[in-house]
Each structure stands twice: as structure tokens, then as C-alpha cells.
Amino acid sequence: MIYSDIALNAVVLAVVLDLFLLKSQMMTRGIFWLTYFLILPFQLLTNWWLTSNAIVMYSDSEIIGQRLAGAPIEDLLFGFSMILLTLSVWEFFKKRND
Amino acid sequence: MAIDYAQIEGIARGLDVENLRYSYVLIFVAICAIGVNYGFRLRFSKKLKLFLFTDLLILVIYLIWDFWAVSKGSWYFDSNQILGIKLLGKLPIEEVLFFIIVPLMTVLTYLALIKLTSTVKLTTLVKRVGSDNPKKEPHDLL
Numbered sequence: 001m002i003y004s005d006i007a008l009n010a011v012v013l014a015v016v017l018d019l020f021l022l023k024s025q026m027m028t029r030g031i032f033w034l035t036y037f038l039i040l041p042f043q044l045l046t047n048w049w050l051t052s053n054a055i056v057m058y059s060d061s062e063i064i065g066q067r068l069a070g071a072p073i074e075d076l077l078f079g080f081s082m083i084l085l086t087l088s089v090w091e092f093f094k095k096r097n098d
Numbered sequence: 099m100a101i102d103y104a105q106i107e108g109i110a111r112g113l114d115v116e117n118l119r120y121s122y123v124l125i126f127v128a129i130c131a132i133g134v135n136y137g138f139r140l141r142f143s144k145k146l147k148l149f150l151f152t153d154l155l156i157l158v159i160y161l162i163w164d165f166w167a168v169s170k171g172s173w174y175f176d177s178n179q180i181l182g183i184k185l186l187g188k189l190p191i192e193e194v195l196f197f198i199i200v201p202l203m204t205v206l207t208y209l210a211l212i213k214l215t216s217t218v219k220l221t222t223l224v225k226r227v228g229s230d231n232p233k234k235e236p237h238d239l240l
Contacts, residue, residue: 003172006163031215035208042130046123055120055179062172082160086201087208089152097148 003062007077014081017088024091026084036083043079047071106183119179120192124199131203138210145205153201160197165189 001009018026026032050056051070063072135142142149167173168188175190183191 031211034211039204039207049123053119053179055176056173058173059171082156083204086152086156086204089155090205093148093151
């Protein structure tokens with residue numbers, strides 16, 4: 001499994017956790033998408049810094065090769081999975097805390 | 099986990115400003131986080147325990163993934179642009195901090211937007227009620 005496969009699996013895992021297991025269902029809420037699309041440009045900015053300066057480098061055989069702001073397109077999947085999972089888990093614990 | 103003092107001492111002696119280039123990302127996000135927390139009066143320190151539970155899960159998932167990917171060479175780091183302190187001899191400390199500071203910023207952005215949108219809704223409501231019922235007293239509207 002290369003980065004592309006794992007990144008795709010991470011999105012599937014995050015979506016399944018959010019909708020069915022943790023039942024936070026962040027994906028059905030506008031505030032989640034607002035948060036995501038506000039963070040996205042900052043992800044692209046930091047990706048650009050890390051890759052254009054060759055601070056982080058990727059093996060060609062691990063990515064499909066399409067790049068955005070210097071970083072492999074797979075990074076979008078990784079970023080989305082982490083933002084969704086973070087907010088979904090946060091809401092899950094918050095519900096039990098209240 | 100045992101701390102290798104000799105390694106840290108060696109790193110401190112050979113450290114150059116160039117070694118901070120990955121850290122700049124972390125410092126930038128940390129400044130944003132402090133700004134948003136105080137700017138929106140989010141009192142995040144009161145929610146620290148909740149965040150720790152959340153981030154623990156994120157750390158476990160993403161550090162295992164990261165460690166595995168670095169081990170097989172999916173991605174690698176320029177040793178001149180990182181501090182050189184590595185988890186289990188492999189994963190730059192910057193990566194570990196990244197998985198703390200970025201989820202922190204994610205939650206802060208979310209909380210700030212909740213506060214912002216609810217304030218906007220309330221203001222719009224007050225304005226609308228105010229213009230539609232110019233002569234009514236506030237208690238008439240309840």
C-alpha cells in the first residue's frame with residue numbers, strides 16, 4: 001500500500017467513525033465544512049513551505065504524482081481525515097462530558 | 099522512554115538557524131492558536147482535558163501511520179532543516195508536535211466559528227425584530 005491507498009483509507013475510516021461509530025455526524029453540519037474550508041488554505045500554505053524548501057520530500061513510487069501547492073495531492077486526503085477525525089472525536093467526548 | 103542526553107547535547111552544540119525551518123510552521127500555527135484563543139475569548143484552558151483525550155487518539159493513529167511511512171521511505175526529512183531530536187530514532191520531534199498543534203488549531207477554529215456564527219445570528223435577529231417592531235418593548239417579543 002502506497003501513500004495514496006493509506007490516505008484514501010484514512011478518509012474512509014474518518015467518515016465511518018464520524019457517521020456511524022462515534023455518531024458525531026460532523027459531516028452533516030455546515031459549521032464543519034466552514035471550519036474545513038477555512039483551514040484548507042493554511043494547509044496549502046504550510047505544505048508549500050515544507051515541500052518547496054525540500055524540508056519534507058516524498059518518494060515517487062509512493063504517490064500518484066499529481067501535486068498541489070508543492071505537496072502530493074494525497075495530502076488533501078490526509079488533511080481532511082485529520083480535521084474530520086479531530087472534530088468528530090472532540091464532539092464525541094464533549095457529549096459524554098456534558 | 100529513556101532520554102539520550104548526549105544526543106541532545108550534541109544537537110544543541112551543532113544547532114544552526116537553518117535547523118528551525120520545519121519549526122517555523124509549528125511556531126506560525128501556535129501564534130495563530132494563541133491569537134484566536136484570546137481574540138475570541140474561548141477560554142481553551144478550561145477545555146484542556148477534553149482536548150487531551152481527543153488528541154491522544156489522533157496522536158496514536160497518525161504517529162503509527164507516520165512512523166510506518168518513514169520506515170518504508172514514503173517520505174523523508176532534510177536533516178539540515180529539522181532539530182534532529184527523533185522519536186524512537188526515526189520520527190522528527192516536529193512531526194509529533196505537528197499532531198498536537200494542528201488538531202489544537204482545528205478545535206480552536208471550530209470553536210471560534212461557532213461563537214462567530216451564533217453572534218452573527220443573534221445580531222441579525224435583534225436587528226430584524228427591532229426594525230419589524232419599532233414600537234414594541236423587549237418583553238412584548240418574548
